Amino acid sequence: xxxxxxxxxxxxxxxxxxxxxxxxxxxxxxxxxxxxxxxxxxxxxxxxxxxxxxxxxxxxxxxxxxxxxxxxxxxxxxxxxxxxxxxxxxxxxxxxxxxxxxxxxxxxxxxxxxxxxxxxxxxxxxxxxxxxxxxxxxxxxxxxxxxxxxxxxxxxxxxxxxxxxxxx
Amino acid sequence: xxxxxxxxxxxxxxxxxxxxxxxxxxxxxxxxxxxxxxxxxxxxxxxxxxxxxxxxxxxxxxxxxxxxxxxxxxxxxxxxxxxxxxxxxxxxxxxxxxxxxxxxxxxxxxxxxxxxxxxxxxxxxxxxxxxxxxxxxxxxxxxxxxxxxxxxxxxxxxxxxxxxxxxxxxxxxxxxxxxxxxxxxxxxxxxxxxxxxxxxxxxxxxxxxxxxxxxxxxxxxxxxxxxxxxxxxxxxxxxxxxxxxxxxxxxxxxxxxxxxxxxxxxxxxxxxxxxxxxxxxxxxxxxxxxxxxxxxxxxxxxxxxxxxxxxxxxxxxxxxxxxxxxxxxxxxxxxxxxxxxxxxxxxxxxxxxxxxxxxxxxxxxxxxxxxxxxxxxxxxxxxxxxxxxxxxxxxxxxxxxxxxxx
Numbered sequence: 001x002x003x004x005x006x007x008x009x010x011x012x013x014x015x016x017x018x019x020x021x022x023x024x025x026x027x028x029x030x031x032x033x034x035x036x037x038x039x040x041x042x043x044x045x046x047x048x049x050x051x052x053x054x055x056x057x058x059x060x061x062x063x064x065x066x067x068x069x070x071x072x073x074x075x076x077x078x079x080x081x082x083x084x085x086x087x088x089x090x091x092x093x094x095x096x097x098x099x100x101x102x103x104x105x106x107x108x109x110x111x112x113x114x115x116x117x118x119x120x121x122x123x124x125x126x127x128x129x130x131x132x133x134x135x136x137x138x139x140x141x142x143x144x145x146x147x148x149x150x151x152x153x154x155x156x157x158x159x160x161x162x163x164x165x166x167x168x
Numbered sequence: 169x170x171x172x173x174x175x176x177x178x179x180x181x182x183x184x185x186x187x188x189x190x191x192x193x194x195x196x197x198x199x200x201x202x203x204x205x206x207x208x209x210x211x212x213x214x215x216x217x218x219x220x221x222x223x224x225x226x227x228x229x230x231x232x233x234x235x236x237x238x239x240x241x242x243x244x245x246x247x248x249x250x251x252x253x254x255x256x257x258x259x260x261x262x263x264x265x266x267x268x269x270x271x272x273x274x275x276x277x278x279x280x281x282x283x284x285x286x287x288x289x290x291x292x293x294x295x296x297x298x299x300x301x302x303x304x305x306x307x308x309x310x311x312x313x314x315x316x317x318x319x320x321x322x323x324x325x326x327x328x329x330x331x332x333x334x335x336x337x338x339x340x341x342x343x344x345x346x347x348x349x350x351x352x353x354x355x356x357x358x359x360x361x362x363x364x365x366x367x368x369x370x371x372x373x374x375x376x377x378x379x380x381x382x383x384x385x386x387x388x389x390x391x392x393x394x395x396x397x398x399x400x401x402x403x404x405x406x407x408x409x410x411x412x413x414x415x416x417x418x419x420x421x422x423x424x425x426x427x428x429x430x431x432x433x434x435x436x437x438x439x440x441x442x443x444x445x446x447x448x449x450x451x452x453x454x455x456x457x458x459x460x461x462x463x464x465x466x467x468x469x470x471x472x473x474x475x476x477x478x479x480x481x482x483x484x485x486x487x488x489x490x491x492x493x494x495x496x497x498x499x500x501x502x503x504x505x506x507x508x509x510x511x512x513x514x515x516x517x518x519x520x521x522x523x524x525x526x527x528x529x530x531x532x533x534x535x536x537x538x539x540x541x542x543x544x545x546x547x548x549x550x551x552x553x554x555x556x557x558x559x560x561x562x563x564x565x566x567x568x569x570x571x572x573x574x
Contacts, residue, residue, distance in 0.1 A: 027505050027506050027507065028268060028269075028505065028506075028507045028508075030507075030508055032506075056395070057395060057398070058398055059398070059510075059517070059519065059536060060508075060519055060521060060534065060536040062521065062534040064523060064531075064532045065532075077521070077534075079508060079519070079521070079536075083409070083411050083416070086416050086417070088508070090508070109396060109398070110393070110396045110397045110398075110544070110545070111396065111397050111398030111541050111542075111544070113544055114540065114541065114543075114544040115541065118540075122232070135225075136224065136225060137224065137225035137228040137573055137574070138225065138228065139225075146230065146233060147232060147233055151233075153233055153234065153236065153237040
């Protein structure tokens with residue numbers, strides 16, 4: 001097998017993007033890199049075209065909502081996979097909730113089309129230059145983004161499932 | 169009058185003039201040929217498809233939102249309803265995700281038991297898909313025989329967990345009960361008689377002239393496009409890429425087993441069919457190996473914080489009662505963290521991206537649903553083909569509405 005691992009990926013990223021690699025960690029062995037959202041397309045392009053790393057398979061794209069993290073409420077998460085070296089990389093870009101805009105990856109990955117539509121549908125992330133950014137699973141007339149945390153799933157007067165009652 | 173160029177994987181096959189009488193045809197949302205609730209608005213000139221516009225979401229049930237209010241053990245039944253043709257794989261994928269997050273190492277016996285159940289589910293999944301390709305080409309006979317075999321697999325699931333389609337099989341840490349004698353008897357019987365009946369199905373369809381003429385070169389896709397579209401599973405392997413999660417990121421002791429990954433060449437309907445046919449045989453071989461080398465031990469791992477204690481102990485012992493109560497109330501010690509775990513589902517890489525903040529429910533759970541990702545290539549694959557080929561392409565892609573819409 002090859003000797004390319006997480007460290008090589010991180011080194012290559014740091015070398016090319018320097019200060020735009022905001023942080024890096026390895027939860028459960030999966031290299032997670034936070035990048036500057038304004039450069040996400042360059043990063044994806046770089047990893048995709050990189051001769052050695054060949055991180056050219058977009059496994060997954062989704063978003064997470066952190067309502068308490070002011071200025072970086074929405075995290076857009078990309079999972080990339082290099083089938084040649086069998087390494088996975090997770091990229092994160094944090095966006096402010098009042099302007100959740102990030103460039104679309106559809107020009108690099110056709111697979112990103114529906115994944116971005118799904119992310120828009122549930123979190124309201126606007127993917128710039130997306131060819132057809134419409135809702136995909138919910139109906140078009142819906143006027144909110146249901147997976148955001150302010151939409152509680154259950155009746156908020158119910159408290160039998162509250163963490164406070166379990167000592168947390 | 170205008171020109172229509174018909175391409176096969178980027179290569180120009182033929183050009184024909186279209187006479188300008190373009191019709192709009194609704195294929196779905198409910199149509200026997202779509203095998204599920206999703207719609208395709210087709211722009212057709214006679215039988216020739218010019219454009220397709222898929223609409224999905226008809227059975228969206230907000231699983232990701234639901235999961236954010238459910239304790240970990242209550243999410244298993246949600247996963248049943250993703251790819252309901254092979255629910256056990258989804259269930260165990262979820263159990264393994266939670267085990268990975270909580271750092272639980274299950275015993276070899278549990279691994280092997282899981283492999284047996286998962287491979288049975290894979291066989292059932294592939295049998296449905298392949299026999300339905302037969303139906304869509306007009307060969308109903310194979311379908312009726314193979315559904316009898318699928319029925320036997322469901323009877324085995326019933327013997328293990330009591331349920332058939334949406335199984336909710338297994339628990340975090342192992343199985344709710346050991347394989348019963350009834351199950352072992354049914355499994356041995358299946359391993360003895362199924363290969364022969366499967367051979368009959370094979371000889372009925374695979375080299376059938378009519379079938380081959382219908383499916384060869386129908387709905388092809390190149391390896392480059394398939395990878396760009398995020399294809400995984402048999403659909404990707406049919407294009408010649410030997411990517412299989414079981415081999416690349418072995419889980420549940422798959423590294424102990426000796427099996428091959430069949431690959432195709434052209435990525436057309438016939439290759440997708442053939443890849444599944446071979447995978448069924450490989451799955452049988454894996455099940456045999458797992459049975460022969462089944463380690464001794466218990467059907468669960470000693471993780472009392474996660475694994476429900478046996479019912480009779482709950483009635484008699486204080487500790488068991490406490491653990492039972494804590495687990496049922498969702499009070500399991502889950503560390504904060506994020507984890508991605510993938511299993512090779514019936515139709516591709518089924519991934520769970522789980523973020524926990526240490527609370528009783530996931531903070532975020534995202535399902536990487538293989539057919540949601542590869543179904544978006546469908547318009548590209550059927551452009552310029554005949555309507556009847558489009559139906560075949562769809563059934564050979566194994567798009568399962570439950571997984572598509574989550």
